[in-house]
Amino acid sequence: MRRIKRHDRSDILIHWFNAACWLALLVTGVGLVANPQLNPAGDAYPGAVRSLFGGGPALLAVHIGLGIVWMAGIVLYVAVNFRGAVFFLKEIFSVSPARDVMWMVKKMALMTVGAKPLVKAGLTPDLPDQGYYNMGQKAFAQASVLGGVVIVATGVVMSLSDMVIPASMVWMVGWSVTLHYLAVGLVFAGLLVHVYMAAISRDERPGFVSMFTGHVPEDYARHHHKLWLDGLTGDSGGHK
Amino acid sequence: MPNKQLAMVIDSSRCIDCKACMAACITANAVPVGCNRNWVKDAEPDLAKGAFRGHFQPGGCMHCDNPTCVAACPTGATFKSPEDGAVVIDRGLCIGCGNCIPACPYGARFRNPAIRKADKCDYCAARREQGLSPACVDTCPTKARVFGDLSDPDSEAARLLAENKGRLVRLVAAATDTKPNMYYLGVTEPRNWPVEPAPPTAMAAMTGLVDPLVKTAVALSGLGVLAMLGRQLFTKPTPPHDGHGHAPGDQTPGSGDADRPDNRS
Ligand code: HEM
Numbered sequence: 001m002r003r004i005k006r007h008d009r010s011d012i013l014i015h016w017f018n019a020a021c022w023l024a025l026l027v028t029g030v031g032l033v034a035n036p037q038l039n040p041a042g043d044a045y046p047g048a049v050r051s052l053f054g055g056g057p058a059l060l061a062v063h064i065g066l067g068i069v070w071m072a073g074i075v076l077y078v079a080v081n082f083r084g085a086v087f088f089l090k091e092i093f094s095v096s097p098a099r100d101v102m103w104m105v106k107k108m109a110l111m112t113v114g115a116k117p118l119v120k121a122g123l124t125p126d127l128p129d130q131g132y133y134n135m136g137q138k139a140f141a142q143a144s145v146l147g148g149v150v151i152v153a154t155g156v157v158m159s160l161s162d163m164v165i166p167a168s169m170v171w172m173v174g175w176s177v178t179l180h181y182l183a184v185g186l187v188f189a190g191l192l193v194h195v196y197m198a199a200i201s202r203d204e205r206p207g208f209v210s211m212f213t214g215h216v217p218e219d220y221a222r223h224h225h226k227l228w229l230d231g232l233t234g235d236s237g238g239h240k
Numbered sequence: 241m242p243n244k245q246l247a248m249v250i251d252s253s254r255c256i257d258c259k260a261c262m263a264a265c266i267t268a269n270a271v272p273v274g275c276n277r278n279w280v281k282d283a284e285p286d287l288a289k290g291a292f293r294g295h296f297q298p299g300g301c302m303h304c305d306n307p308t309c310v311a312a313c314p315t316g317a318t319f320k321s322p323e324d325g326a327v328v329i330d331r332g333l334c335i336g337c338g339n340c341i342p343a344c345p346y347g348a349r350f351r352n353p354a355i356r357k358a359d360k361c362d363y364c365a366a367r368r369e370q371g372l373s374p375a376c377v378d379t380c381p382t383k384a385r386v387f388g389d390l391s392d393p394d395s396e397a398a399r400l401l402a403e404n405k406g407r408l409v410r411l412v413a414a415a416t417d418t419k420p421n422m423y424y425l426g427v428t429e430p431r432n433w434p435v436e437p438a439p440p441t442a443m444a445a446m447t448g449l450v451d452p453l454v455k456t457a458v459a460l461s462g463l464g465v466l467a468m469l470g471r472q473l474f475t476k477p478t479p480p481h482d483g484h485g486h487a488p489g490d491q492t493p494g495s496g497d498a499d500r501p502d503n504r505s
Contacts, residue, residue: 035311035313038314046316112471161336167353177442182454
């Protein structure tokens with residue numbers, strides 16, 4: 001079976017680097033929120049993480065340090081594989097509504113309630129063809145890129161607040177706290193589905209493997225990303 | 241409840257408006273120019289009512305039992321000390337978001353321009369560590385300010401409170417009782433100056449809108465994952481091409497079962 005190259009080595013590296021940073025930033029960041037009206041991981045969590053890291057100020061320093069490492073890694077990736085980054089952004093932001101909305105509705109039904117309700121509703125269970133990314137992947141990738149921009153911008157404002165932010169601009173720091181929390185929360189919600197689809201769902205197993213090997217079997221590409229494969233081979237049949 | 245409850249009991253009728261408390265505080269705590277951790281307010285004499293004397297009222301952070309400033313802090317950088325009941329700020333954890341400042345009905349907090357973080361009275365924590373009382377208390381020539389632990393019945397503050405039951409005044413905003421730990425003996429003026437705590441819109445949006453939104457989104461997403469997991473665990477794998485993007489007539493050679501070995505892994 002022919003194997004199709006899907007990810008460059010730098011793509012694989014940045015993906016796992018980003019995932020590791022996200023995990024570490026999430027564990028430390030959620031520990032920095034301590035207010036009974038919020039406490040997203042329970043009232044005991046902030047105290048526990050803080051004592052693990054040697055106190056709140058130490059935890060804050062670690063979180064900021066991780067944030068800098070994360071930003072630096074992404075900048076480095078863009079510098080090393082600029083074309084890859086542009087390709088990624090172009091792919092995830094090209095949505096063709098008719099095809100993609102139907103794909104999303106059908107896929108969500110198939111993954112949860114199955115094909116029967118679709119048929120009852122007068123739809124076929126066949127999914128519209130998808131490109132390099134399907135609409136679910138695009139939606140999550142858009143959320144993580146836009147969310148990432150908000151997270152980085154607000155994170156920078158918060159870390160600089162006691163260094164350069166003048167009194168007249170303190171409102172920006174308050175709003176940064178709120179927006180940082182919002183962006184992380186929404187991306188995290190998407191992340192639950194992402195991790196399920198990527199690592200647990202049996203249908204997507206070759207995609208998971210590709211995030212290590214860089215390659216997918218041709219048939220997997222044809223079934224899941226037909227338009228991409230067609231584009232690669234210049235052949236609507238996709239089979240050579 | 242904290243083990244101790246530090247508090248200030250003030251006999252404002254003794255205050256002569258010398259402002260030595262303010263000067264001593266600035267010196268003891270290196271408070272930047274233009275800022276104050278404490279104050280002396282004054283009430284104009286109301287000649288129409290035959291009151292020929294004004295009234296002076298020393299004050300500062302009231303180290304409330306229901307601190308609205310603490311509720312406005314997202315990180316717990318300001319909190320009520322479990323040891324002594326003082327409301328304190330952990331400067332290492334404060335990021336200077338400013339949420340707490342308008343959340344205080346007394347204007348007791350300010351943004352310290354030197355450190356760009358919230359600042360306020362901490363009952364002279366550094367002096368207390370050396371066994372001294374707060375600078376304002378120490379320096380007051382008329383002993384208008386008395387400081388002590390209310391949970392210790394032998395402290396002067398607790399004794400004064402006990403002796404003056406029934407004639408104690410706590411200054412609170414009209415609609416919000418922050419339960420201040422600053423007690424005024426008998427008559428004190430002015431009284432209606434505390435304002436309603438007004439945490440900034442950013443904090444109100446975070447607790448009232450963003451937090452429920454985020455938690456709902458995560459919960460729905462989690463439910464979706466459980467539904468998918470349930471389907472994967474309790475149903476047979478879907479036949480190879482069920483729902484996999486094939487228009488009729490799009491069958492290609494070799495697209496039978498064999499090309500999806502992964503499908504039943
Ligand atoms: C343990 C956690 C994770 C696993 C197992 C995982 C797995 C994967 C896999 C296998 C792919 C390739 C899909 C394909 O090309 O067919 C992928 C893509 C991607 N991952 Fe992750 N990932 C994880 C964490 C994250 C995190 C934390 C983020 C960002 C917040 C992230 C963002 C992305 C994006 C944007 C893509 C490309 C779009 C997509 O395929 O959805 N991943 N991930």
